[in-house]
Amino acid sequence: MTKQQTARVAFSYITSISCSACGKFYPVTQVNTYCPDCQAPLLSHYDLEAVRRCVDREEIRSRRRGMWRWHELLPVQQPENVVTLGEGDTPLLPLPNLGRYLGLSRLFVKDESSNPTGSFKARGLAAAVSKARELGIQKVIIPTAGNAGGAMAAYAARAGIRAYIFMPKDTPHANVEESRMAGAEVMLIDGLISEAAGMAGEKARQEGWFDLSTFKEPYRVEGKKIMGYELAEDFDWTLPDVILYPTGGGTGLVGMWKAFAELEALGWLNHPRRPRMVVVQAEGCAPIVKAFQARQSFCDFWLNAHTIAAGLRVPKSFADHLILADVYESDGMAVAVSDEEILKAQRLLGREEGIFAAPEGAATLAALEKLLDMKWIDASERIVLFNTGSGLKYLP
Numbered sequence: 001m002t003k004q005q006t007a008r009v010a011f012s013y014i015t016s017i018s019c020s021a022c023g024k025f026y027p028v029t030q031v032n033t034y035c036p037d038c039q040a041p042l043l044s045h046y047d048l049e050a051v052r053r054c055v056d057r058e059e060i061r062s063r064r065r066g067m068w069r070w071h072e073l074l075p076v077q078q079p080e081n082v083v084t085l086g087e088g089d090t091p092l093l094p095l096p097n098l099g100r101y102l103g104l105s106r107l108f109v110k111d112e113s114s115n116p117t118g119s120f121k122a123r124g125l126a127a128a129v130s131k132a133r134e135l136g137i138q139k140v141i142i143p144t145a146g147n148a149g150g151a152m153a154a155y156a157a158r159a160g161i162r163a164y165i166f167m168p169k170d171t172p173h174a175n176v177e178e179s180r181m182a183g184a185e186v187m188l189i190d191g192l193i194s195e196a197a198g199m200a201g202e203k204a205r206q207e208g209w210f211d212l213s214t215f216k217e218p219y220r221v222e223g224k225k226i227m228g229y230e231l232a233e234d235f236d237w238t239l240p241d242v243i244l245y246p247t248g249g250g251t252g253l254v255g256m257w258k259a260f261a262e263l264e265a266l267g268w269l270n271h272p273r274r275p276r277m278v279v280v281q282a283e284g285c286a287p288i289v290k291a292f293q294a295r296q297s298f299c300d301f302w303l304n305a306h307t308i309a310a311g312l313r314v315p316k317s318f319a320d321h322l323i324l325a326d327v328y329e330s331d332g333m334a335v336a337v338s339d340e341e342i343l344k345a346q347r348l349l350g351r352e353e354g355i356f357a358a359p360e361g362a363a364t365l366a367a368l369e370k371l372l373d374m375k376w377i378d379a380s381e382r383i384v385l386f387n388t389g390s391g392l393k394y395l396p
């Protein structure tokens with residue numbers, strides 16, 4: 001093998017990261033947060049030409065199960081830095097009973113509840129904590145509405161990194177306990193995730209701890225994007241027509257949209273037709289829905305946010321501009337549902353399909369019923385609901 005050929009075979013093909021607003025580049029070998037000039041998230045770039053030449057999509061299918069099958073498209077550069085608890089490769093389940101009930105022939109749920117720590121937050125935090133370890137970070141901090149804290153605590157424990165967590169005191173009990181069980185220091189605060197974020201940010205600055213807040217750290221979105229790759233594989237290298245995504249910070253939605261662009265550049269899609277992306281939020285906290293209805297490109301801070309779906313209690317995402325841009329580009333939609341509708345949908349999913357969904361996941365079913373009433377969805381379309389976590393985590 002020539003020198004040039006050896007150089008091409010890499011564990012990760014990440015090349016750089018750049019600001020999603022101004023485009024300024026930052027080196028991947030240093031610790032990065034977000035663009036200080038724009039207060040905007042940084043996004044990763046890969047040498048997709050080289051991946052296209054060196055990696056076979058069918059070979060990836062045959063690898064050992066889990067998110068790290070896609071390591072060439074993840075930011076961790078040395079395999080020994082990967083911290084895993086078996087995240088990813090969640091099932092795409094057909095919903096035949098609900099489909100009959102709703103008159104839909106191709107309805108699916110991507111069921112993320114089987115991830116470690118019971119939610120899809122595991123994907124993002126596996127990527128972020130692994131990269132933090134690679135960069136020599138020893139202390140991490142996070143503000144969280146619940147599941148992100150539990151996931152961060154678990155991966156940090158495994159990586160030998162100290163974990164500090166700021167949670168609103170009405171966070172589900174399971175999240176507090178799982179975080180403490182993993183050895184994290186948990187601070188319960190009087191206020192919302194936005195106040196927790198302020199406090200965590202200040203503590204991070206004072207103490208020099210690394211802040212893993214949604215989109216203020218560049219790599220959680222990379223872990224979450226793998227949901228998009230798994231969907232493409234599940235649908236035999238095509239994409240579904242509609243995806244309903246319960247949106248808080250928007251990591252999964254932005255991540256999947258990024259994955260679809262990468263899949264196109266890689267030439268891995270048989271039909272490069274992208275899904276329409278649907279943002280689902282709760283009526284008590286729907287900043288993206290409000291901005292979407294006004295056709296704005298940023299959202300206003302939502303006052304007095306309240307909903308039983310803790311993961312959706314995000315008054316203003318740091319990536320609001322990216323979420324909205326992706327939904328507009330996809331010709332998508334944004335829908336708000338009430339807590340009552342969420343609880344009804346949760347019972348329906350349990351009774352019809354045996355799935356005990358998190359309220360955030362159940363919200364997508366409630367939103368689907370609204371989109372059917374609006375005739376926004378055609379009965380023959382391939383529709384994917386995202387159940388982002390297990391209902392068990394919300395028991396009192």
Ligand SMILES: *Cc1c(COP(=O)(O)O)cnc(C)c1O
Nearest residue numbers: 248249250251252311360388389
């Ligand atoms: C965090 C969370 C969400 C929202 O996810 P984002 O990608 O931040 O929008 C949805 N559901 C559950 C269960 C969550 O924990």
Ligand SMILES: [Zn+2]
Nearest residue numbers: 019022035038
């Ligand atoms: Zn910038």
